[in-house]
Amino acid sequence: MDYRTFAEAYRPETAGNPWAGTDFVPSELVEMHELLGRFGRLLHSRLAEGVPADAAAYAQFSTFYVNRALELEPIIHQHHQATLGSALQEPDAGTGSDRGERAMHDYLNDSRNDVSGVHRHLDAETLLTVEPQHYARVLTGGIWAVQMFGHTQSQWYQALTGRPIHQDSWLRSQIGLANNASTMAWQRDQLYEAGVLYLPEAESLRLTLTGSLAEADALITLLGVARGEPGLTVIPAPPQFEAYAGAANADFLVLDLRREQIIGVQVKSSEAYRAREHYDPDRIILIDASLDLFGTLSRRTRLGHSDSSTRSWPGQVTGHFLDSIQIPRPPWPWLNMQEFTASRRRVQNVVAEARDRNHEAEEIVRERVLTALGR
Numbered sequence: 590m591d592y593r594t595f596a597e598a599y600r601p602e603t604a605g606n607p608w609a610g611t612d613f614v615p616s617e618l619v620e621m622h623e624l625l626g627r628f629g630r631l632l633h634s635r636l637a638e639g640v641p642a643d644a645a646a647y648a649q650f651s652t653f654y655v656n657r658a659l660e661l662e663p664i665i666h667q668h669h670q671a672t673l674g675s676a677l678q679e680p681d682a683g684t685g686s687d688r689g690e691r692a693m694h695d696y697l698n699d700s701r702n703d704v705s706g707v708h709r710h711l712d713a714e715t716l717l718t719v720e721p722q723h724y725a726r727v728l729t730g731g732i733w734a735v736q737m738f739g740h741t742q743s744q745w746y747q748a749l750t751g752r753p754i755h756q757d758s759w760l761r762s763q764i765g766l767a768n769n770a771s772t773m774a775w776q777r778d779q780l781y782e783a784g785v786l787y788l789p790e791a792e793s794l795r796l797t798l799t800g801s802l803a804e805a806d807a808l809i810t811l812l813g814v815a816r817g818e819p820g821l822t823v824i825p826a827p828p829q830f831e832a833y834a835g836a837a838n839a840d841f842l843v844l845d846l847r848r849e850q851i852i853g854v855q856v857k858s859s860e861a862y863r864a865r866e867h868y869d870p871d872r873i874i875l876i877d878a879s880l881d882l883f884g885t886l887s888r889r890t891r892l893g894h895s896d897s898s899t900r901s902w903p904g905q906v907t908g909h910f911l912d913s914i915q916i917p918r919p920p921w922p923w924l925n926m927q928e929f930t931a932s933r934r935r936v937q938n939v940v941a942e943a944r945d946r947n948h949e950a951e952e953i954v955r956e957r958v959l960t961a962l963g964r
Contacts, residue, residue, distance in 0.1 A: 590871060595851045596636035598837040598872060603629065603828045608731055617657075617664045621735050622828070624654055628738065628745065629827030632842075635749050636851065642749040651742045658739040662732070733769070733801045737808065737825040740765035744812075747822045748844050759816035761923055763809050764914070767907045768932045770805035773798050774904040775935035787890040799901055803858040803878035804840060806906035807954075810882065810947070811841055811854065814955045818964075820847035823854075836869040845962050852961040858884070859901040874961050878903045881953050883946040886939075902943075908936035909945040 603626040609619045627650070631642055738745070743758035777798050780786040786795055808825065815821040826839040830853065839853030853873045857864055861877035868875065878884040884903035889895065911933050920926055 590851060592636040592639065592849045592851055595853075595872060596633055598869065599633060599829050599834055601630050601633040601637075601829065602626070604833050607832070614731075615664060617661055618731055618735075621657065621661060622731070624657065625734065625738060625827050626829065629829035631749055632824075632827060633829060639849075641751045644746070644750045644752060647746060647749055651746065655739055655742060658735050661735060733773075733804070734825070736769045737766065737804070738827075740769070741808075741812075741824055744815075744822045744824050747846065748824050748842075751846055757921065757923070759812055760914075761921075763812050763910065764924070764929065766805055766809055766812075767911050768928055770802055770809075770904065770907045771911065771932040771935040773802055773805075774907065774939060777802070777904070778938050781888070787888075799858050799903060802903040802907065803882075803884065803901075804856050806878055806882045806884060806903050806950075807854070807856040807876050808841060809906055809910055810876075810951050810954050811843065811958070813947075813951050814958055815843065818955075818959070820845055821958075821962075822846060826853065836867060837872045838868070839873055843958050843962065845964070848962075850962045852958065854958075858903060874957050876954060876957070881957075882906055882950045883943075886942060902939070904936070904939050905943045906947055906950060908939040908943070909947050911936055912940045913945065913947070 603622075606619060606622050606626075608614050608622045631647070634640070635642060740762050743754045743762060746752065747754050777786065777795070780791060780795070785791050808823070811823040815823045821843060823841055823843045826842050830837075830839050830842060832838070837853065838855065840856045841854040842851060843854060844851045854876060855861075855864075855868055855873050856876045856878060859877065859879040861875040861880070865875060876882065879901050882903065882905070884901060884905050885899050886902040886905075887897045888900040888902065889897045890900065911929075916924070916926075916929075
């Protein structure tokens, strides 16, 4: 679909800030949602009016955004320590506790005693805050949204200005996203190995981690597709094109810069076919992380039972992507080798369990995207 027609389904402004007005959400994260809305306004103008953004002005905004994003994580961690500590209610681990409560108690104790820094703010605070569903969705999901925009600034520059980007930008974006996603995969592994991932108390966090990892796998795959197709780029959808868009709701947007065509992408962790009727078929294509990206594994879901079933388990694209990268000598000057090595360690479980099918996944996504764009 051409840019102008595509933009007709979307509004230039956000309807509101869903992260505002909640006591446990730091003001800095509320501000980041306002900045995501600014990306949406810039994109809507580019699509509807057909005028590329000023490269220098966008570069200035991009630098400001990245700096704010980098400042966000320690601020959130401090906020949790200051405002949520008094609200935590540790489960009773006495003899009257059931098996699930004891497992959760042991996991939270282990998390508090962990000094590696990897758990950060997704442990006791996430599982036991007064409003766990809102907390997990807003904070965990919100941070992931901020990170996705941060690691795709080159692609945003390309989408808004129409100018080319350095070839290394694609790999750099993929590695940055995979580094962040590896932490979520590691946290999920810890929850699973402790036997608490499928407990009701952890459901909201599990769903949020599953959805975020599905998006990570899809975006890494889409970036791989765009990298190999001249004139294509992909960006995460800003709020105006996602939460407020009804049947045109997209997680990602793929732009054909040469032909000024665009298609939205909606990612589901599983059973995407059930959702097909809810989306505008002219504007949105679906990616099923379980089927298209091969994101399933056999998992034990009942504490104390050995039986297992096939479950959605995204993060496999991320894991095999990190595991397969050949680092040149000397490494690329932009690569943080310490961070990259740590990320590789975090995904070793999924790499060991699942076969590498990233090439197959990329070909499935490539065909779907190019067909939708009329290429």
